[in-house]
Amino acid sequence: MAEEILRAENLSKNFLSGEKSIRVLDGVSLSLNRGESLSIIGPSGSGKSTLLAILAGLDRPSGGQVFFDGMDLNALSEREISRLWGRKIGFVFQAYYLLPSMTAEENVRAPLEIAGDPLAREKAQEWLGKVGLSERMHHTPSQLSGGEQQRVALARAFVSGPEILFADEPTGNLDTRTGREMEDLIFSLVREHQTTLVLVTHEPAFAKKSARLIELQGGRIV
Helix, strand or coil: CCCEEEEEEEEEEEEEECCEEEEEEEEEEEEEECCCEEEEECCCCCCHHHHHHHHCCCCCCCEEEEEECCEEHHHCCHHHHHHHHHHCEEEEECCCCCCCCCCHHHHHHHHHHHCCCCCHHHHHHHHHHHCCCHHHCCCCHHHCCHHHHHHHHHHHHHCCCCCEEEEECCCCCCCHHHHHHHHHHHHHHHHHCCCEEEEECCCHHHHCCCCEEEEEECCEEC
């Protein structure tokens, strides 16, 4: 029987623009079972990235609730949510967010060292091997191509063994060929490790690789 890992109920999000309140999300509800993959598509400004941030606990909704693994994210403190990010949630974004002074290996092992994992170095090297960067692990981001930097970011997202991966336009900064390779790698890894995936993308072919797809327009699922 399928086990639910993520559920959103009637999410809304408002932002102030001057004295005017703009509603970016308007009554969004969805659920996702463990091991499923979901793509969120829609035009720019439709609320895709805002929805992803709220589902991941990076932002709070103006209304509604998000339940992750049975926990109400609205009821958790910032410290409790940070613990979730370190243990159960992985992130990949359009920007790579690598620390420029650190090597690929150091970037990947950083979250494990923060958590006090004595096997941080070994796990980081293992994951850099899985993303095809065994020969590049001692290079800094400035010595890596965009595709290589995103592979480092992907290894960092997976190294803690997350139950769910949130990916926001992970191929947005890559050329077409490199982007296709990244798409294949992401889906290969989530299948191999039975990781739940929530993906935001502008690429229809990428989105269709997910088991499920929803479209946002004007902050609503259409």
